[in-house]
Amino acid sequence: MPRRLPDAFAELERFVDAWALPSETARSRKRLASTMDEIQAFYDAMLPKGEAILAHLAAAGDPATDADLPEETRTLFRLMLSLAEVAPAVEIFRQPGVIDGLEAARFVPDHESADWKAR
Amino acid sequence: MSTATRSARWTLDYPRLGTGPLPVEPYVSQDHFELVRDRVFRRSWLCTGKRTDEIPRPGDFLVQTVEMLGASILVVRGKDGALRAFHNVCKHRGNKLTRAAFGSCRAALVCGYHGWVYGFDGRLASVTEEDMFFDLRKDGLDLTPVALDTWAGFIFVHLDPEPKETLREHLGELPALYAGYPFDALSVSFSYTAELSCGWNVLRDSQLEGYHLKYLHKRTVPGSMVNRADPSRHTLDFKLFRRHAVGSWYGARSGDDTGPVGRLAARIGQTLGSAATALSDPNRWPVGLNPTRAADWFFDVCYVFPNFHIIFVGLHAFATHTMWPLTRNRTRWNARGYFPPVKTLPERFSREFTKCGIRDLWLEDGSMLEGTQIGLESGAIREIQIQDQEIMIRHAEAVVHEMIADGAR
Numbered sequence: 001m002p003r004r005l006p007d008a009f010a011e012l013e014r015f016v017d018a019w020a021l022p023s024e025t026a027r028s029r030k031r032l033a034s035t036m037d038e039i040q041a042f043y044d045a046m047l048p049k050g051e052a053i054l055a056h057l058a059a060a061g062d063p064a065t066d067a068d069l070p071e072e073t074r075t076l077f078r079l080m081l082s083l084a085e086v087a088p089a090v091e092i093f094r095q096p097g098v099i100d101g102l103e104a105a106r107f108v109p110d111h112e113s114a115d116w117k118a119r
Numbered sequence: 120m121s122t123a124t125r126s127a128r129w130t131l132d133y134p135r136l137g138t139g140p141l142p143v144e145p146y147v148s149q150d151h152f153e154l155v156r157d158r159v160f161r162r163s164w165l166c167t168g169k170r171t172d173e174i175p176r177p178g179d180f181l182v183q184t185v186e187m188l189g190a191s192i193l194v195v196r197g198k199d200g201a202l203r204a205f206h207n208v209c210k211h212r213g214n215k216l217t218r219a220a221f222g223s224c225r226a227a228l229v230c231g232y233h234g235w236v237y238g239f240d241g242r243l244a245s246v247t248e249e250d251m252f253f254d255l256r257k258d259g260l261d262l263t264p265v266a267l268d269t270w271a272g273f274i275f276v277h278l279d280p281e282p283k284e285t286l287r288e289h290l291g292e293l294p295a296l297y298a299g300y301p302f303d304a305l306s307v308s309f310s311y312t313a314e315l316s317c318g319w320n321v322l323r324d325s326q327l328e329g330y331h332l333k334y335l336h337k338r339t340v341p342g343s344m345v346n347r348a349d350p351s352r353h354t355l356d357f358k359l360f361r362r363h364a365v366g367s368w369y370g371a372r373s374g375d376d377t378g379p380v381g382r383l384a385a386r387i388g389q390t391l392g393s394a395a396t397a398l399s400d401p402n403r404w405p406v407g408l409n410p411t412r413a414a415d416w417f418f419d420v421c422y423v424f425p426n427f428h429i430i431f432v433g434l435h436a437f438a439t440h441t442m443w444p445l446t447r448n449r450t451r452w453n454a455r456g457y458f459p460p461v462k463t464l465p466e467r468f469s470r471e472f473t474k475c476g477i478r479d480l481w482l483e484d485g486s487m488l489e490g491t492q493i494g495l496e497s498g499a500i501r502e503i504q505i506q507d508q509e510i511m512i513r514h515a516e517a518v519v520h521e522m523i524a525d526g527a528r
Contacts, residue, residue: 024471058464080468084471098482107478110311115222
């Protein structure tokens with residue numbers, strides 16, 4: 001199987017299928033559909049690499065669109081966005097979803113709609 | 120702050136507001152909802168919660184639906200650069216000109232039903248099969264205008280064909296408070312919309328006090344709103360105006376009390392956990408922002424009557440809440456975050472962390488709001504209790520009642 005992450009982060013390869021997702025909606029759904037064990041395993045693997053990943057991502061500069069990124073960098077970036085998504089689950093709620101929160105699917109991210117992106 | 124000041128109560132400075140409980144009736148009554156519709160919303164400038172920079176080029180448009188008043192409003196930028204608003208209604212047989220929330224037209228607005236063409240200035244430009252109509256007087260068939268004006272980049276509309284006051288008159292003291300705030304340097308970073316089973320005023324009230332942050336948001340709000348020097352006091356300042364009101368809230372944000380991912384994010388850009396007063400000198404902020412110049416400052420709320428809140432969390436960070444009443448106990452809620460644009464991937468990660476945290480906090484609000492409406496409608500209580508630091512709720516209700524009473528005359 002071809003590598004999908006930069007060499008330095010090869011050990012995160014096992015999380016790519018589950019967590020390298022292209023949108024907030026997809027990442028939020030994945031968080032809510034996961035067990036805390038799954039979320040914690042991803043978080044524990046990502047966090048120690050966080051600084052190094054950000055340094056690697058910084059080297060990508062200021063891309064006009066994600067399509068301009070090397071595929072490995074884009075995949076690594078998506079993992080990092082999933083770390084942002086699961087951080088509240090691990091650090092605050094200690095469960096996948098918001099405690100006593102509104103159902104996430106009812107809180108629609110306008111910024112991911114086709115109309116919004118057409119602006 | 121002197122001891123004498125600490126023992127004061129803001130509410131006592133406004134004797135007309137009283138200090139007693141408020142009735143539940145305005146939160147549950149159909150009759151009251153209809154009075155609010157006819158005498159408040161139909162007679163007020165309404166903030167769309169959307170900004171001029173969202174439709175920057177000639178032909179760019181957005182549509183604002185105001186269900187309560189049965190209106191669909193098309194806001195379009197003209198070839199002269201000016202923004203204009205029209206009813207989103209074709210003069211032929213009433214079709215909606217567009218169903219999109221945002222869009223861009225190249226040359227003209229064209230009705231999808233029978234191809235009537237309008238300029239970006241609303242003028243009827245051409246009619247298909249015009250020779251088959253009878254005595255068609257095209258000069259009377261321009262789009263029906265809706266009053267529009269802007270403040271700080273926010274687009275306001277007024278559904279009265281001849282508003283009794285200008286937007287400036289409506290806003291009163293507010294523009295002077297925030298003169299110099301870098302609204303134009305910030306852009307909408309995220310925007311969420313939900314239809315909630317609660318009255319618009321239940322949603323309104325939830326953003327008019329900081330009391331609940333210490334409890335409802337005890338998990339999601341970083342730092343402490345507990346003022347150790349004066350544990351019951353979490354507010355720094357209030358100013359009540361004719362219709363609007365502003366408040367300023369205490370919070371000792373150190374940035375250190377967020378989790379490890381938050382610390383990674385905070386090194387790159389402002390998060391909710393960052394101490395905003397450490398990022399720039401509050402003595403040089405606009406006079407209305409953190410007006411007491413407190414170092415332990417968390418946020419300000421600017422309530423733009425009747426349907427809009429701005430929550431300032433820094434000199435370069437604010438959120439907005441726009442409330443659109445649908446029925447007596449249904450409301451569309453649009454919550455947005457505004458920050459400096461992000462470019463690099465680390466900046467985008469930092470912003471994603473901030474967004475996810477604020478979104479989760481808003482989810483806490485959403486379920487509480489629906490639970491409150493059920494409680495208010497249960498008949499279990501006839502009054503609600505209002506403490507001193509909830510004075511903006513007392514004031515907002517008083518303004519609504521004054522407008523309803525004035526409208527009867």
